[in-house]
Amino acid sequence: MQNNNPIGLFDSGIGGTSIWKEIHQLLPGESTIYLADSKNAPYGQKSKDEIIALSQKNTEYLLERNAKLIVVACNTATTNAIKELRARYDVPFIGIEPAIKPAALHSNTQKIGILATKGTLSSELFNKAVETHQNTTIIEQVGHGLVQLIENGDIDSPEMSGLLQTYLTPMIQANIDYLVLGCSHYPYLIPQIRKILPAHIKIIDSGEAVARQTKNVLIEKVGLRHGDYPEIVFYTNAEPKVLNDILDNQYKVIYDDF
Template sequence: MNKDYNIGVFDSGLGGITVLREISKLLPNENIIYFGDTKNVPYGEKTQEEIQILCERIVRFLFTNGCKLIVIACNTASIAAYEYLHKISPIPIVGIINSAIDSIPNNTYKEIGIIGTPFTINSGEYPKKIKERDENLKTYSVGCEKLCPMIEKGWENFSDRRVILADYITRIPKSAEALLLACTHYPLILNDIKDIFEGDILDPGEECAREVFRTLKNHNLLNSKNEKGKIEFYVSGDKDIFQKKAQEFLGYEINKIFKVNI
């Protein structure tokens, strides 16, 4: 496979740009295609079968458009579809959930909180995987039904956003020393989270970028060119809201976003 091919990154909407940013910082010469399934967001309210169908379409789209590796930059999709996609994909797949577990430093905390979509939290995957690695680490999980849709629609447009956020976070005991962001949308509101939660905030994006590097290296697919890679953006729904929020977070202008129906 051509090393110049793209890294495909996808999410249910905006959240995956938090992972995209970390990948582009670590691997600036890699070409990246980002797909935000803004037409079908949020995934957290869908069934596993529905999520798998949506994810398979996206993977086929990314592979057809010259991707050499695909990142599931969505916790819900990683839990619902990683194993399925891993079996059918002709190229390597990286899921955010393994990176999230690896972002928890060893032997550092006794108790941590986890916030994510209802699907992610109800799956029980995070406590299960954390327990496999550290049976003494106690976890508290809270499903945050309203956060992802609010972030997609424009977080700052909701006057009660901090009240809603505080209601979720304060369900986690004060004894929790760290908070794991088990949804890639949440770093988009990181400052508000830091104002409410007093402990450490664990964002898996950086660890996911390192996993992408390791996977590309192991498959001999790292781009060897010295020039800066290009980034293309595709969405399935509204382009304007995505463009505004993505530009604010990434810190640069996105000249063109393609809307596709897959």
Template sequence: MNQPANDAPIGIFDSGLGGLSVLREIRALLPHESLLYIADSKYAPYGEKPERFVEARTLQVCRWLADQGCKALVIACNTATVHAVQTLRETLPLPIIGVEPGLKPAAAASRSKVVGVLATANTLKGAKFARLLASLDGESRFLCTAGIGLVDAIERGDVGSAAVRASLAGFLQPMLDAGADTLVLGCTHYPFLTDTLVEMIGGRMALIDTGAAVARQLARRLAEHGIAAAPGAAPFTRYATTKEASHLQDMVAALLHVDAQAETIVIEPAPPLDAAAHVLR
């Protein structure tokens, strides 16, 4: 594979809209870089899909990003990272940055040594998450809860309704009762709930979001490979989705306060839900 051009875009992938929270951090840290965001919203959310489907579909979408000339990939989805990042690194000759719940910084920040973790069901049951949790054995007590329904609500643009608040209260109250003083936002959708969370829990829990850490790791990898964009470059941001472009445009406006065009792209055929991951290798 030829060395990509320094002005080539960085591909950012999520099953839906949560990765926009990571894109926001990348744009803030790396304003000269061009970005290509793809939301596989036709098949979102991934959090409750079979693991083999997630791996196979993630590989499909990331191959599309590579075909678009991306110089690096950010897997801005905890579930896709858990189930597919190793396969991606074995398959695609690009720097690939994944995301994972910020358990380590949470353990370091917690005074009570009781940490709440809110993530998708698939992230919590993944082997990668289990290894991360085991590596921190003894540092803190981690109370892990699947945020059932939250991704769907955020995909609809609902980040503060009475129903969302009721769900959050049900997830968080047991953590607070157990003495948790820190909350890990273990899904890239969840930072869009920050304002609501702050209103609900005030200063009782510190929020840990890894989007900024992902942006810093991306910057390091670009520098290591000599493919960072030069200052003064004229960057673009392209938004694509496998569902309705108008919905992505509306959500970019609502969540990022950016007026942007989006496009619908087709990446087919998707693997069947019971597909073995190796069918796409």
């Protein structure tokens, strides 16, 4: 099955590029359109209705550009809006959820930490996932301020180090052996987090699993792209510099006030 239309991705900002990188690495021949809704970041502090409305707006923007499949590259949007998106639009959606299951299955201490946004941790989908792992103690921490610092390009700032120290220290003291990153922005903090965590604590994010699922759905339902020279485009409704920096200035970044 062949389908040369692009894969669409959206996030509340630049964080979902961590998911895009995994998909592009696994499927380098696919065209992609990435939507960074940085003007409205962070989604984690918004109401469920606001998150659904923004997710619908982003979906329609991508569908207007012929997206054949949409990756909701945002934990908060997935956990709050993907059910409504699937009911409303006739296109496959791939969501991103915190990787609680592999962490809980492999934990030796039966204690895992999760760093995520308020919107993800308070969602019905997340709480259902937690309920299925009642033998594991899950230490939840809202990452207040982290997304905004990343969106501002302040990943290596003293303020970021201070926040991470504050958020991670109680988890270390509680004897976790896995830290789940429950926001697509957070993989960009792994070098900072590694400096704080003891070496035995493993860090898990969802990027690789989302890429594999995207490939499976393309093969089974949508169709892969055939041909050379895939088109890779990034749209943002905020200052393009931070997005360009994250992408090492290698790709086309277009400003659009959507």
